[in-house]
Amino acid sequence: MIKLKVFRKNIENFENKNVFYAIRDKSIFKNKKILIAGGGDSALDWTNELSKDSNVTLIHRRKEFRAAPDSVSKMQELETKGKIKFIKGQIKKISKIQDSRIMLEYENDDEKSNIEVDYLLPFFGLKMELGPIAEWGLNLHENLIKVDTEKFQTSTPSIFAIGDINWYPGKLKLILSGFHESALMAQEVFKYCFPDKKNIFRYTTSSKELQKKLGV
Amino acid sequence: MPKLIITDRSGKKSEIEYDSNFTLMETLRDNGYDIEASCGGCCACATCHVYIDEKWTNRLKDMDDEEESMLDQAFDVKNNSRLSCQIELSEELDGIEIEIAPE
Structure with a gap:
């Protein structure tokens, strides 16, 4: 913006x-x-x-x-x-x-x-404009950032894009899609942030640890 | 089908048919006109700004406060400025002339 x-x-x-x-x-x-x-x-x-x-x-x-x-x-x-x-x-x-x-x-x-x-x-x-991001050398599609739909990673590894700023075939500008993109992106980002840790997939409905973190 | 007459940013005039189930913005966008409409039509930006031909301005429903406020973010606002996402294209508007405002 x-x-x-x-x-x-x-x-x-x-x-x-x-x-x-x-x-x-x-x-x-x-x-x-x-x-x-x-x-x-x-x-x-x-x-x-x-x-x-x-x-x-x-x-x-x-x-x-x-x-x-x-x-x-x-x-x-x-x-x-x-x-x-x-x-x-x-x-x-x-x-x-x-x-x-x-x-x-x-x-x-x-x-x-x-x-x-x-x-x-x-x-x-x-x-809504890319501003300086347009000069970062990322692959673009009509002023939006191209990402893959598995990790929502841009053409430059370790740079991710989710929400209205990104584009992929079938993209829908929905808040719902934004949440979905963020969840998948987070799985990949975890590996960059904690390369030595194992990411265990859990649900807030059943995980005591997550519930404790959330204070519920 | 009813029609509307559009002048695009290059000054080219054209006529398109419209379906009265859609707004003016949706009609322009779906016909390939260069209209950003970045908020998608919920009156949260001013990127679908158009000018309505003076002969037609009184035939439209009055602008509400929200639309008037969003127009504060548009360029070259005139007395006949409107946000096209807020204009419902009824059958009675057959022949309406509009111009797409500068970016």
Whole structure:
């Protein structure tokens, strides 16, 4: 899973310089002008948090937010007090301007405007994409990882893939299948983790040892 | 059988017949259109985003909060944006025109 980009064009050139999809060190935002995009928990939580030490503007395509009601009221309170700004709109373009600042063009009901900031923090959720895994040299099938159906091992021994990320003939994207894949995979992984131990197959319904481990 | 008119991402228009037992997303996917629909149709992603021709938007059932919230994750959302997995293709929609939104 990778973070959803705010838009497609030209954003890569700004990533990890002016654009961050996750925050590791919030001190870099101190006294800076920041645009936060999105309407979920991450967007609202960071708007509220960073408003303490930064000049924060929140941009979202509508006035309703899917974030927790408590964070939404906090944000609205900050807006009323003039501690943050809220813009209704969608970001369309990014460009570089002097002093390492960036300019964002956004649209609201076909009306275009610009905002100049130091940082853009888009929080739009996650997207199913392989990301860096695509470069690991594993055999792929249409952006999914090929596995065998005995061990759910990839083309590189000791790397396994289960769930929606894998592909094999007859693959069904079901939670049920995910559990089945994990059980078979675990049998093989056991050999890698404990090469000297014997794996004894047991059921939780009858094994006293497993029941003890589970506390039932 | 009722029909729907689709404009794909390259701008090519085509007409396909549909079965009113399926959603718009299922119909597009099963006809080989490039629509990701990664969550499989349970309104948990925004990868089946389409635009509905303005003439038809009022004839569809209103969007619920869940669909509107998921659209927050889509690109280029317009007033006629919908998630195709939430559109049930009834017989009355015969002739509906839709466009697949950019990826």
